[in-house]
Amino acid sequence: MAEARFTNGKNLGTGIGLRVPHYDHILREKPAVDWFEIISENYMVAGGRPLAVLDAIMDQYQVVMHGVGMYPGNGNGLDMDHLRRLKKLIKRTNTPWISDHLCWGSVDGSVSHDLLPLPFTFEVARKTAENLRIAQDFLEIPLAMENVSSYAEFTIDQMTEWQFLAEVCELADVGILLDVNNIYVSSVNHGFDPMAYVNFIPSDRVAQIHIAGHSRYERFIIDTHDHPVIDPVWKLYARAIERCGPTATLLEWDASIPSFEEVWQEAKKSEQWRQGNQLENQPGGDDAAA
Numbered sequence: 001m002a003e004a005r006f007t008n009g010k011n012l013g014t015g016i017g018l019r020v021p022h023y024d025h026i027l028r029e030k031p032a033v034d035w036f037e038i039i040s041e042n043y044m045v046a047g048g049r050p051l052a053v054l055d056a057i058m059d060q061y062q063v064v065m066h067g068v069g070m071y072p073g074n075g076n077g078l079d080m081d082h083l084r085r086l087k088k089l090i091k092r093t094n095t096p097w098i099s100d101h102l103c104w105g106s107v108d109g110s111v112s113h114d115l116l117p118l119p120f121t122f123e124v125a126r127k128t129a130e131n132l133r134i135a136q137d138f139l140e141i142p143l144a145m146e147n148v149s150s151y152a153e154f155t156i157d158q159m160t161e162w163q164f165l166a167e168v169c170e171l172a173d174v175g176i177l178l179d180v181n182n183i184y185v186s187s188v189n190h191g192f193d194p195m196a197y198v199n200f201i202p203s204d205r206v207a208q209i210h211i212a213g214h215s216r217y218e219r220f221i222i223d224t225h226d227h228p229v230i231d232p233v234w235k236l237y238a239r240a241i242e243r244c245g246p247t248a249t250l251l252e253w254d255a256s257i258p259s260f261e262e263v264w265q266e267a268k269k270s271e272q273w274r275q276g277n278q279l280e281n282q283p284g285g286d287d288a289a290a
Helices: 007-011 020-029 049-058 080-093 122-139 161-172 180-190 194-200 231-244 260-268
Strands: 014-017 035-039 062-066 098-101 104-107 110-116 143-146 175-179 206-212 248-252
Touching (some): 020 049, 080 122, 122 161, 180 206, 206 231
Parallel strands (some): 014 248, 206 248
């Protein structure tokens, strides 16, 4: 069922995030970008420049919504007011699907504004899937859940992260937004094989793929979205495309944002794999510089 709902994503091509420093360039130059991803919560407002720019962008480009505030793993359920505002924006954008993160982030109305990892237990998977079914039914649009980067693990885990992601999405009958940079970040932080993760994920549920750069520190690497994509992440992306086919791909660059052209040229490196080129021809940055 998931594969049929995300068929359009196979032909969507390459996208980048719609970011404020690039507003004027995009509206003036009208670059040949396949699509833009927006952070939903940035446009869940009554009016002002964000919505005016969004409307102008939508006159010429496909927009796909990506959220950071659904928190389907919350133990006390979903914020229905948030979902109502989200649904209003969905109707405005005509997004083909909406994605968010497989995480939790609030308790009793207190919001962390962070993407907090979940314990990988069967009970948490079941409750999270229940929330996702409610959300998808209410929003009346396909959902895709993104794997988050993480920096701590729970001692009560009953399965691997990739098993948990697949379990939740199967129970909820939702798609997957596979972030291969997040896989790499978490694999270094927690010491697992990132290729095993990519090889396990049910390929028919992958609606979209994220690529990004990160920052390396003494003990951890952090998903900062402020560098070019490094070679090991490109290798994970190549394997994901090999398994999933030519899936809609989005480059995230959210801090120390360079020129529009630099971001777009980095994003377009993904096209060689979706066009069938071989892994040995990979582009990419220098792992030591990440």
